[in-house]
Amino acid sequence: MRRVVTHYGKGDSKRGIDNRTNTLSRVFIGSGKVLIFIIALFMILSELDVPVGPVLAGFGVAGIAVGFGAQYLVRDLIAGSFIIMENQYRVGDRTRIGEVFGLVEEVNLRKTIVRDWDGMLHHIPNGAIEIVTNATRRYSMVNLDVPVAYGTDLEHAIEVMNRVGIELAEDENCKERLIEAPQVLRVNNFGDSGIDIRIAGRVQPHEKWSVTGELRLRFKKAFDKEDIEIPWPHTKVYFGNMPNKQGIKV
Numbered sequence: 001m002r003r004v005v006t007h008y009g010k011g012d013s014k015r016g017i018d019n020r021t022n023t024l025s026r027v028f029i030g031s032g033k034v035l036i037f038i039i040a041l042f043m044i045l046s047e048l049d050v051p052v053g054p055v056l057a058g059f060g061v062a063g064i065a066v067g068f069g070a071q072y073l074v075r076d077l078i079a080g081s082f083i084i085m086e087n088q089y090r091v092g093d094r095t096r097i098g099e100v101f102g103l104v105e106e107v108n109l110r111k112t113i114v115r116d117w118d119g120m121l122h123h124i125p126n127g128a129i130e131i132v133t134n135a136t137r138r139y140s141m142v143n144l145d146v147p148v149a150y151g152t153d154l155e156h157a158i159e160v161m162n163r164v165g166i167e168l169a170e171d172e173n174c175k176e177r178l179i180e181a182p183q184v185l186r187v188n189n190f191g192d193s194g195i196d197i198r199i200a201g202r203v204q205p206h207e208k209w210s211v212t213g214e215l216r217l218r219f220k221k222a223f224d225k226e227d228i229e230i231p232w233p234h235t236k237v238y239f240g241n242m243p244n245k246q247g248i249k250v
Contacts (some may be wrong), residue, residue: 024086031239036037037088046087054118072125072127073110075127076110076127077126078127078224079108079127080107080108080109080126081102081109083129083132084107084109087136089104089107089112089132090104090107092104093134093137094134094135094136095132095136096132096135097112097114097124097131097132097133098124098134100114101116101117102115102117102122105121110126111125112124112129114127116141123182131141135208136205136206137235139179139202139203140202140204140207141200141202141203141208142199142201142208143191143198144199144216145188145189145196145198146161146197146199147194147196147197147231148197148227148229149195149231150231152193152194152195152228154187154197156226156228158184160222160223160228161184161197161199161222163222164218164222165181165199165215167185168211168214168218169181169182169201174211176216177207177210177211178201178203178204178211179201179202179203180201180202181201182200182201182211182215183199183201184199185199187197193205193231194231199215
């Protein structure tokens with residue numbers, strides 16, 4: 001079952017457009033404050049009869065002196081400009097930048113601030129960013145391996161899982177979070193304790209984690225009802241002689 005979802009801009013959701021607007025607003029406001037401060041400074045100097053020309057010349061000389069030391073700052077500003085112009089990520093997006101994965105709380109021309117799942121705040125210079133993974137751009141994916149015991153009727157388990165996915169997509173409390181009903185893709189792996197069945201489906205940005213948790217809850221309830229065993233690691237211990245298949249003690 002597939003649901004039609006309205007997108008905005010280049011495939012963005014309304015939340016994505018709002019995040020973009022919020023990000024640009026913060027950048028322009030921050031840059032505007034700096035510009036207003038500089039203009040006000042020179043106006044004050046002019047009112048105090050301080051020659052502005054020599055001050056500017058002094059800034060030029062100082063700029064040459066610190067130019068070599070400011071190369072990293074210039075790199076950060078250029079990289080930040082491209083990040084914002086290319087709309088790589090916005091305030092409110094879930095991204096992975098290097099080894100940091102979390103919520104983008106602030107973006108400006110010099111740095112990006114990300115809060116990870118443990119609540120720690122990371123300040124990342126834009127010039128140091130090489131690879132960015134945006135987990136909430138346009139849509140997210142539920143991509144889940146569900147283990148079942150080796151004695152399970154796989155066709156029955158797949159039927160139950162597909163039914164759960166459709167029921168979730170039709171639920172009045174959940175359907176707005178989904179773009180399409182999660183459905184089984186394949187039998188994905190023979191593990192040590194059970195067989196993994198892969199189920200996947202597209203969901204709205206930021207809803208991947210809540211939908212995945214809801215699926216796990218519903219699978220557990222459905223498996224209990226249908227007598228489908230979810231495997232767990234276990235060990236068999238034998239005391240004394242163990243008979244083999246031919247009845248011969250070994």
